[in-house]
Amino acid sequence: MYTQALNVVTEKLGDSEAEQRFLERIDAEERIEPNDWMPEAYRRLLIRQISQHAHSEVVGMLPEGNWITRAPSLRRKAALLAKVQDEGGHGLYLYAAAETLGISREEMVEQLLSGRAKYSSIFNYPTLTWADIGAIGWLVDGAAIMNQIPLCRCSYGPYARAMIRICREESFHQRQGYEIMLTLARGTPEQKAMAQDALNRWWWPVLMMFGPPDHASQHSEASMRWKVKRFSNDTLRQKFIDATVPQAQFLGLTIPDPELRFNAETGHWETGPIDWEEFHRVLAGYGPCNKERLAARRKAHEEGAWVREAALAYAAKQKQRITQQAA
């Protein structure tokens, strides 16, 4: 995970000669590389999007990490550990991709810890039962894939390449999560109830992962023009809904939406209204776990400060020893 259209830069597209050439390259589907000329606004948009994405991967380790020590079998424990580790790895590639745009990882981490940078709203919800681990893999990683597959063709080369690698792992996570749900849905009545309860709690927040509806999202023009974003929030959300409803049916679980219906004319599943107030509330910091998530990241960072200082001090001593030897 996970991108979300949170804070998109709005800029007027410029008309300098360099900018014209840049747009021609974009139109020709060329990849923009770190040393190529790019408009400042393009750079800023990417830094913001990629760093938010990286933060989401790292904060996203926490809700699932909550069940590592309680995973119900050794196979599940190993799979969950490996999954959370993958998310950390996604964070690393993405921080590295953002660094190619001239911002340091320290600076990005500082933005996260101070609360200035955003991360995906979904990780501010709690994981209350083991079924949440299945639901996150199935739905959250599933939504991430819908969002991210088009990003594999993003105009910025390092981001596009990171996405290709990440998407491969996300689809593995999605299948693994679905398999957990399937096991629960075919299990004891208590397990099936656990699976249904998880779907009830995650369904709506997952639909919000795609960002505000198109009519309320005035910010994506530049992003579309620069081929960072290729599909609108609603288009991606609809694709996800259409793919997911039959999967829920196969599990024998009920999507918690009494208005959900299939429109035979359009061939799409239509949902009831999404509670956008909840979305904005969670983004503003009032989700169930915003405080805990940031506190956990700050705690790890603060308690790790002496370790990072020691590593730097040791590296400096080593360097000094080598120069002394050479002298």
Next chain:
Amino acid sequence: MQTTSIVFQGSPLAHYVLARADDALVLGHRLSEWCGHAPILEEDLALTNIALDLIGQARALYTYAAELEGRGHDEDDLAYLREDRQFHNLLLLEQPNGDFAVTCVRLLLFSAFAEPYWRLMRASSDAQLAAIAAKAEKECAYHVRHASQWVIRLGDGTEESHRRTQDALDTLWVYTGELFETSADEQALIAQGIAADPQAILPIWQNTVNAVLTEATLQAPSVSWMQTGGRRGLHSEHLGHMLAEMQYLQRTYPGAEW
């Protein structure tokens, strides 16, 4: 009242394998507690790698122990349905993670034993153990390298990191005696060429640990008493809490498949 707990009843070899499985699981579980909370993101990944290696070793060893026991148990029955007095891991491994120095020192003290242990076990007359050893040796070699690098950096880093690392060493040293204990049953397995003799590992362990401590500018503590009991199921208070957390779902929903 019905209980969900099981008691392992196997041959001395089965018990021997079970104790090694417990070692791997308990340390793997401890390391997995770091995931998402490490001092740097790279360490979230590295400690998780090591945890995954150890949990993999535990699974292979539990499966073999269950096969030797021959009572229809599987790896999860052994991990999730035994009570703490039935666990036979080393006390060192169940100690809480503490700060990062405690985690690194614990990993060094154990892995510096485990690597040569599994190297010798490759020559075990028990083919299954020899096969498990081939993989475990390579994994533990990486664990020793990783732990050594950190203990050296922390020991020879800042004043604070030096103090913390020396403290960790002073706290954990009393648990190292247990690495080299052998029971009468184990003596018999050693005589049969099934088990490696810890006495043969002692000088190798001392070499590795001393070399790291010297480079790290740390002092090996001198202690006159070593803690013991883990191999006989006499644990510290910490293990019960670890198992309560780890076993919670299996115990709440007996017989469910996950």
